Amino acid sequence: MNILALLDEKGIRYVQKTGDEIAIICPNQATHSDGVDSNASFNINLSKEVGHCFACGFSLSQVGMTTWLLGGKIDDVQMQSISLRSRLKRIKEQDATIYTKDGVGCFVMPPGEIYPEEYRGISPATFKMLEAIKCTAGRYENRICFSITQHGAFIGVDGRALGDDKPKYLRPSKCNAKEWLYPFDLAKARKVRRAILCEGIFHAVNYLDKMGEPEALCYFGSNNWSEHKTLLLLEMGLDHVVFWPDNDAAGIKAMDEICPTLRQWMDVYFIPPAILPEGPDLADFSKDEIEGFLNRKKRWK
Ligand SMILES: [Zn+2]
CATH class of the missing domain: 3.40.1360.10 (Dna Topoisomerase Vi A Subunit; Chain: A, domain 2)
Structure with a gap:
């Protein structure tokens, strides 16, 4: 699979990293804070044809990568190939912190x-x-x-x-x-x-x-x-x-x-x-x- 050609076809830009590695904007960036991946956090290994986001933990296996590049919806791919452990860790952190941030506020029980x-x-x-x-x-x-x-x-x-x-x-x-x-x-x-x-x-x-x-x-x-x-x-x-x-x-x-x-x-x-x-x-x-x-x-x- 020519990943670079398929990325070009989709209009997705990438940055060359070392050897076989490139980085793109995370396909799962909607779950990043503000819904934006500003650092191209999603690294792809071109020979192994797998990818991983260092910001959100989202991963694509070889099958997931192929599905996505050939036009499969990211939601379908997500359930199949998500990196489960990092996701579990993340929702725990989310429960612990999201409701105490400024502007979100803490809840209190009514009287x-x-x-x-x-x-x-x-x-x-x-x-x-x-x-x-x-x-x-x-x-x-x-x-x-x-x-x-x-x-x-x-x-x-x-x-x-x-x-x-x-x-x-x-x-x-x-x-x-x-x-x-x-x-x-x-x-x-x-x-x-x-x-x-x-x-x-x-x-x-x-x-x-x-x-x-x-x-x-x-x-x-x-x-x-x-x-x-x-x-x-x-x-x-x-x-x-x-x-x-x-x-x-x-x-x-x-x-x-x-x-x-x-x-x-x-x-x-x-x-x-x-x-x-x-x-x-x-x-x-x-x-x-x-x-x-x-x-x-x-x-x-
Ligand atoms: Zn991500």
Whole structure:
């Protein structure tokens, strides 16, 4: 493969380094700070036909390099050939620092008390364990608020309306639910062996309440799915993942989108939507019901 000719064809300029090495602007520069690679950080070895970015850790294997140079979309290549270890390290650093930079601000929990009573069949002990707040004043008034912590950093608040207030979920504007799995730190601390992926925060909280283990992780709806969550799951070192869909059109669509992505990286099971009732969902089920559905999980091929 003549890499230099293909780069010329794409209009990509390069700088010659030593011997077989050239450097170009990182193809993954969108994830660099300010979205720009100002130093041509992506080094390519012309004889090995591989590349690596010294700024973001993005790598292309020989297959990835060929796909990209011949016009494949970088997003497809990225999942296949990303340098996983550097990415995992980077998201940990991101969780630890991004929310404390000037101009981004730190989050604080809104005023209130630990949610004191049973709500939707969930016991006060579970709300206490999660330190969920019943907010009594301000923007989050009449909401139950969960603090989102990952890698020990407080990265956001999820405020669920207790009445009919809109929006149903209120979050600080600077936080990014695309990076959240809840309750990630608790699940990691308990060293769970499997993750039950579910759409809503009350699904995860009810599972914890009924089953006693923080295995269910909320991904905050299919609009908030991202590669970041795949990496978080990989970091947990799980035996497998079980996808628990809502039995409606949106839930099935989410399952069909997310499961194939996960399957590239780990063992994936799912609860067949056809066995789930329409209406009640994981936020409503008893321990026996949850166990019954889990026993009927199927493998995603
Ligand atoms: Zn880069």
